Amino acid sequence: MKTHKELLIIIPAHNEGKNIRKVSEQLHRQEIKKIADILVIDDASADDTRQTPEAEKYILIRNIRRLGYGTSLRLGYQYALRENYRYIIQMDADGQHDVCNIPVIYRRLKEKDANGYYPDIVLASRFMKGSSDFPIGILKKAAYIWFRFIIRIITGEKIADPTTGLQGLNQKAFSFYADGKNFDDKYPDANIIIQMLLLHFHIAEVPAVMHARTDGKSMHGWFSAVWYMCRMLFEIPSVIFRIKLLNKNSGGNFHDLETEQNNKQIP
Secondary structure (H helix, E strand, O other): OOOOOOEEEEEEEOOOHHHHHHHHHHHHHOOHHHOOEEEEEEEOOOOOOOHHHHHOOOEEEEEOOOOOHHHHHHHHHHHHHHOOOOEEEEOOOOOOEOOOHHHHHHHHHOOOOOOOOOOOEEEEEOOOOOOOOOOOOHHHHHHHHHHHHHHHHHHOOOOOOOOOOOEEEEHHHHHHHHOHHHOOOOOOOHHHHHHHHHOOOOEEEEEOOEOOOOOOOOOOOHHHHHHHHHHHHHHHHHHHHHHHHOOOOOOOOOOOHHHHHHHHHOO
């Protein structure tokens, strides 16, 4: 019978051959395989990205054609749901997300808050007390401030790092994302956080250690960054309209009384 850990690490990768080797070395040094299984989604890379997960005997999904970051994540959620993992942690393959954050996120997923709830989502923040220094440009800093403001106005919640890709999810959250109607396949960032807060998913943050990219090319070039901001300007009002005005959550009521009670009792 096939057995696995309760935690799955999901790493989407596109042309990250050099970087994913470094990430794999960190995973090995910190003995992450003792607490988690590791899934790499190779998004039609043209380089040797797939060689590292093959050599390390990680779980590997290879996209024949490029599907993009969000779709690769959703494939990971669907795999985790099919294999009945209890938790996942998603991280990037470019080396910016230090592996030392994994045990911190994992512990937080299994800790109750002051109200007795376990978090559905744990965000690893670059901008909390205890986070490592992370250099950002003026335009990006302005975007983060704007997203924080929008989230606070719409939901009443304070989120320090609304665009972090380093996140932990429990099964309730990633099973919700596994349905394509509930997840942005292109840029799942502040719009998705707003959606989940409006649907009363519980979100927590922890300080994170992150690094600047040293090799390869970011998926957020100048043009894609502009397109990203334009898309957010459309997607955020769309989320509000769908949930607040149409009273729809695009995929089932995950927050009835029974679910809330279970969330208090079961990590």
